[in-house]
Amino acid sequence: MNQDVAAPVRELDLGVRWRHTFAGLGPAFHTELAPLPLPEPYLVGLNRRLADELGLDADRLRGDAGVAALTGSLPIAGTRPLASVYSGHQFGVWAGQLGDGRAVLLGEIDAAGGPQELQFKGSGRTPYSRMGDGRAVLRSSIREYLCSEAMHGLGIPTTRALSVTGSDAPVRRETVETAAVVVRVAPSFVRFGHFEHFAARGQEEPLRRLADYVIDRHYPGCRSSGRFGGNAYAALLEQVSERTAALLAQWQAVGFCHGVMNTDNMSILGLTIDYGPFQFLDAFDPGHVCNHSDETGRYAYNRQPNIAYWNLFGLGQALLPLIGDEATTLAALESYKTVFPRELESRMRAKLGLGDSREGDRALIEGILQRLAADKVDYPIFWRRLSQHVAGAAIEPVRDLFLDRAAFDAWLLDYAARLPADRATAGLAMLRTNPKYVLRNHLAELAIRRAQQKDFGGVAELLAVLQSPFDEHPAHEALAGFPPEWASHIEISCSS
Structure with a gap:
């Protein structure tokens, strides 16, 4: 009998210690x-x-x-x-x-x-x-x-x-x-839907066990918080609301469309979860619907902030048996309405290179978003070119993005007057805020087509670039260009 034949591997030891708290x-x-x-x-x-x-x-x-x-x-x-x-x-x-x-x-x-x-x-x-x-x-x-x-x-x-x-x-x-x-x-x-499951069935004991598990592992400060008279479950809802508000501000600022913001796709930790029919905006269209299955446009880009609050309200209803009364539950949700606009304005100011908050900033932000929407300007390319201009490059590549240049020039005068005196420093900060590379639909599609032929080089190339999206990556300049015409015909649905 040949003693040199290796026995078949029955399991793989990765050399790490596993725990099973859930x-x-x-x-x-x-x-x-x-x-x-x-x-x-x-x-x-x-x-x-x-x-x-x-x-x-x-x-x-x-x-x-x-x-x-x-x-x-x-x-x-x-x-x-x-x-x-x-x-x-x-x-x-x-x-x-x-x-x-x-x-x-x-x-x-x-x-x-x-x-x-x-x-x-x-x-x-x-x-x-x-x-x-x-x-x-x-x-x-x-x-x-x-x-x-x-x-x-x-x-x-x-x-x-x-x-x-x-x-x-x-x-x-x-x-x-x-x-x-x-x-x-x-x-x-853990998702909002985990809590909805037990609440819908009237199962308060497992609902409480789940909430205690999440608090103890991820939100321990809720136990010692003086908020809501020491009600840890209300404090949990407030913390989740604020994390979700901050997440949505980041989505909106970068132009990310989730596509299927169901309550079972919402993370209790305020993470982006369940990548199905997502999309980063190409041309700026506030009403863009990236999910071909979303026939009513429920999850359009400009509806995402309100949908997030709707989902949080559902989480609040699920936690109501633990919180104890509706007034406290609603009070715990209230912070979303202040955190989201504050976070979004802060991120949009950063995209514009404006360090501090001043009167008139909101009008400046709304003004450029209106111009981008009116002329269907490419969202990532505009912000990157504007960053380069503030850092010292010419303005022409930015102006070339607009059909109505007179309207853009009028906005530009107000913007130039608002920029800090040290424009070079502001421009460098903008280049670390406005990415050169995002995962546009056509880039993913090209990598997928290659992978379907067993060529995984496109996947590896994109991963390397997307891990540091603010860097220049001169060898991959084509990945930062305008999408081809056929990209507008890509249909992404819930089917996966």
Whole structure:
């Protein structure tokens, strides 16, 4: 008998210690199950920077066993896979029980920035899949992998992605596509819908257990806060409202459209979560709807701030049994109405290079947004060119973006008068505020087309650029250009 033949690998030890705090909430919150294997998995992209932050060996993950483990085809030692249950409102309508229909939480590990949970997306059917197959397709998986890291590079709170793996296993959507799995990373994947689930069922004990879990792990200050007479649950709602307000201000300032802001897609930590039909604006259109499935325009770009408050109101209703009265609940939500406009104005002033707040700034901000909308000016390119101008470049490349140059020139006179005396310093600050690179739809589409032919170079190239979107990257100048005409015909829907 040949003693040199290696035994088959039954599980992969990543050399980290796993904890399972969410699993400790009990069976009412989840179902334990293993991810379903995919045949002959291959690596599409690995986020080495995030692997290092998690204390994982990126080279090992690139090996056959590592790729199999990242796909769910090889168990990872120490994990305790589970799918969580939640409910939610979808497109403003109560959808009842939902849950992780194609996601499996592996557990939690220590990382440079604190404890992080790892979750498979696309790992097969769960008890919450309803009529779905539990799979994700390569197309949408690449979009999430790239955009979550793009948002992180922009400094916007977000879940992140460690890897995307693929398989030639067929998955039927509008057409037959191929399967993929994303490994997502976040301090927590708890959503507004987790609270709505137990509140809708009148199950106050698990509702309280969930709230206590979130407070103790992520909002411990709510226990000692003097707000609302020491009511920790009201303080939690206020904190979530303020984080959500700050997040929405960042979305609006950078021109990001989420596309499907259902309550089950809203993070209790104020993270950008669930990258489905998202889009960064090309031409500035306040009423832009990026989700082809959103026939009523509920989640249009300019409606996102109000939708976020609507969703927070739903969270408030869910927490009402714990908070105790409607007046306190409404008071806890009130801060959203002050934090969002304050944060948005602050971020727009930063985009304009205005350090302090002065009377007339709001009119200056509204004035340029009106000009951008009237002439359908490319949003990222305008802000980058304006930054370069303030830093010392000519004004002509900025003026060339406008059809009505006289109207822009009139605004420019007011802006020039408002700029600080040290324009060079202001311009440099603007260049660190207004990104040169965002994940436009056509850039993702080109990388996806290459990946469908097993060429993953476009994915790697975009990831590297998007991780530092404010840098010049002269070798990748084309990625910062105007979108091609065909980009306007790309349709992104909820199908993934």
